[in-house]
Amino acid sequence: xxxxxxxxxxxxxxxxxxxxxxxxxxxxxxxxxxxxxxxxxxxxxxxxxxxxxxxxxxxxxxxxxxxxxxxxxxxxxxxxxxxxxxxxxxxxxxxxxxxxxxxxxxxxxxxxxxxxxxxxxxxxxxxxxxxxxxxxxxxxxxxxxxxxxxxxxxxxxxxxxxxxxxxxxxxxxxxxxxxxxxxxxxxxxxxxxxxxxxxxxxxxxxxxxxxxxxxxxxxxxxxxxxxxxxxxxxxxxxxxxxxxxxxxxxxxxxxxxxxxxxxxxxxxxxxxxxxxxxxxxxxxxxxxxxxxxxxxxxxxxxxxxxxxxxxxxxxxxxxxxxxxx
Amino acid sequence: xxxxxxxxxxxxxxxxxxxxxxxxxxxxxxxxxxxxxxxxxxxxxxxxxxxxxxxxxxxxxxxxxxxxxxxxxxxxxxxxxxxxxxxxxxxxxxxxxxxxxxxxxxxxxxxxxxxxxxxxxxxxxxxxxxxxxxxxxxxxxxxxxxxxxxxxxxxxxxxxxxxxxxxxxxxxxxxxxxxxxxxxxxxxxxxxxxxxxxxxxxxxxxxxxxxxxxxxxxxxxxxxxxxxxxxxxxxxxxxxxxxxxxxxxxxxxxxxx
Ligand SMILES: Cc1cc2nc3c(=O)[nH]c(=O)nc-3n(C[C@H](O)[C@H](O)[C@H](O)COP(=O)(O)OP(=O)(O)OC[C@H]3O[C@@H](n4cnc5c(N)ncnc54)[C@H](O)[C@@H]3O)c2cc1C
Ligand SMILES: Cc1cc2nc3c(=O)[nH]c(=O)nc-3n(C[C@H](O)[C@H](O)[C@H](O)COP(=O)(O)OP(=O)(O)OC[C@H]3O[C@@H](n4cnc5c(N)ncnc54)[C@H](O)[C@@H]3O)c2cc1C
Numbered sequence: 001x002x003x004x005x006x007x008x009x010x011x012x013x014x015x016x017x018x019x020x021x022x023x024x025x026x027x028x029x030x031x032x033x034x035x036x037x038x039x040x041x042x043x044x045x046x047x048x049x050x051x052x053x054x055x056x057x058x059x060x061x062x063x064x065x066x067x068x069x070x071x072x073x074x075x076x077x078x079x080x081x082x083x084x085x086x087x088x089x090x091x092x093x094x095x096x097x098x099x100x101x102x103x104x105x106x107x108x109x110x111x112x113x114x115x116x117x118x119x120x121x122x123x124x125x126x127x128x129x130x131x132x133x134x135x136x137x138x139x140x141x142x143x144x145x146x147x148x149x150x151x152x153x154x155x156x157x158x159x160x161x162x163x164x165x166x167x168x169x170x171x172x173x174x175x176x177x178x179x180x181x182x183x184x185x186x187x188x189x190x191x192x193x194x195x196x197x198x199x200x201x202x203x204x205x206x207x208x209x210x211x212x213x214x215x216x217x218x219x220x221x222x223x224x225x226x227x228x229x230x231x232x233x234x235x236x237x238x239x240x241x242x243x244x245x246x247x248x249x250x251x252x253x254x255x256x257x258x259x260x261x262x263x264x265x266x267x268x269x270x271x272x273x274x275x276x277x278x279x280x281x282x283x284x285x286x287x288x289x290x291x292x293x294x295x296x297x298x299x300x301x302x303x304x305x306x307x308x309x310x311x312x313x314x315x316x317x318x319x320x321x322x323x324x325x
Numbered sequence: 326x327x328x329x330x331x332x333x334x335x336x337x338x339x340x341x342x343x344x345x346x347x348x349x350x351x352x353x354x355x356x357x358x359x360x361x362x363x364x365x366x367x368x369x370x371x372x373x374x375x376x377x378x379x380x381x382x383x384x385x386x387x388x389x390x391x392x393x394x395x396x397x398x399x400x401x402x403x404x405x406x407x408x409x410x411x412x413x414x415x416x417x418x419x420x421x422x423x424x425x426x427x428x429x430x431x432x433x434x435x436x437x438x439x440x441x442x443x444x445x446x447x448x449x450x451x452x453x454x455x456x457x458x459x460x461x462x463x464x465x466x467x468x469x470x471x472x473x474x475x476x477x478x479x480x481x482x483x484x485x486x487x488x489x490x491x492x493x494x495x496x497x498x499x500x501x502x503x504x505x506x507x508x509x510x511x512x513x514x515x516x517x518x519x520x521x522x523x524x525x526x527x528x529x530x531x532x533x534x535x536x537x538x539x540x541x542x543x544x545x546x547x548x549x550x551x552x553x554x555x556x557x558x559x560x561x562x563x564x565x566x567x568x569x570x571x572x573x574x575x576x577x578x579x580x581x582x
Pocket of ligand 1: 271360
């Protein structure tokens, strides 16, 4: 039986999110040569279909409706259910983003199906699609399979490689008209805080500050370094509790779990709850005054020193590198 | 107002995780209320105190969850329900848990259900939305503010750092995000009172559920611990030289820049 997987293309500010391309990559691994159908949902999204195809989708189904201008679980669920009904896929993949986390359990619930959340890798083993995901916020991992219903999965950003973009690929982008009604939640207002800079969960580089940063202003040198490296700023709970920054920046067991290529921890002691959220980063750098700080036990590279002295030098060094490159 | 809180018993965040026979080793571990569910309990108590009504805390698990339910009662919840699945279900998943909770809540006329946004052990964040879907009521996840007036609800939802203001009406399920409130500690009189508050224990039979009805839709085939990180290189010398060396190492050895 030929396999078929759907992938939701998540749109933010008019463009597709990188994690959606990673989800196509994930679906390719799962489908083992089968068909990948991209799905777009929104008020004006059909034009993004080609890009999904260039990243590996074979064709795209777009549901456009004025009621889908903003994400609501009711609206998107109606759109996606119509696509699932038409395509009858073996599985459907989402990014493990605010939207994916909110929507996928509703659909999986409706279809009485298994959903594997926060997937970091996928293998095909003897006809089974085996998903790996962290549990205990990364203190352990589990391998899971779906045994009932449609195979639902949400894919954690930054873990599964997208396919290289191939502009010569082409495929069908078809519209599906769906009647969207009875939205039970209404978005009245959106305040953008995160829009400055790169999203934490998708960032390749994270500069994180802890209580050692000492004040809201103390985050400035971190922001500068983040800017030079095209990264995002994160924080420990210590820094959030002290009101140096917003809780949305918190990394750890009760915050975001991140896996960037480079994580630079500044003035963070390395409490177990913090490590849970970042210790699976590819490369970890620690900057801390205290040579005994636990963060050095997980760091690949450490500098014992005052972050306010080290960071400006580091920023300067990277700046030079960029100019020379 | 008829308010329900979904509460999961979980490992203390201080605990290191070890395995025995391929399973998570629970021996000697400390257990707590899932931190996000503490926000849920606190919010439920505040809503009840403002609007009147009753807070019932529900947990699906084993007898041991009684301790966490008593803590929620000591915080100020009115009643607790423990759905003990120990003898009936071997391997449950989020479908299992949601189905059991959904079945229990059917016909209970819940006005407001508050869950945690995610359990810090299983970490899927599925149970809340799945329960709402079973009950055919709307839900809003990761909320940081909840206002209720005349059956109309206004909520602030955290969306990856952005804040959405959302309106809905009751009945509604919400899931709690950090920042929603400051959970209170149980007071001594609270702890005394909690001992006398009703804690009902149910099994699948009592919900007219068969094992087959709640059979998991996923299966765990292996649990493993991440490779232990080797201690890295702590640099030495003048700070300026350390910084240059670090940049060099990130480029040529780690190749991340
Ligand atoms: C239920 C629960 C959940 C939790 N969840 C999380 C979570 O998700 N994320 C999280 O991070 N924490 C979490 N915590 C808190 C955690 O236990 C720690 O309290 C917290 O991580 C400490 O933050 P910190 O490292 O910034 O502060 P501290 O432990 O105070 O460390 C500050 C560090 O800064 C260094 N320092 C000071 N000044 C300088 C300077 N000028 N230059 C360089 N270094 C300097 C110090 O040497 C020290 O090591 C949780 C706790 C509990 C109980
Ligand atoms: C019979 C049974 C057997 C199980 N066997 C295994 C096993 O073998 N291996 C394994 O890894 N896991 C097992 N589990 C646990 C199960 O897989 C999940 O941990 C559970 O379904 C919750 O999923 P989660 O941890 O991802 O929670 P999330 O979906 O992240 O939780 C979100 C919120 O839902 C609510 N919630 C979650 N769980 C409960 C609960 N139990 N009671 C009340 N409210 C809750 C809380 O408000 C929580 O904050 C079993 C569960 C059951 C019921």
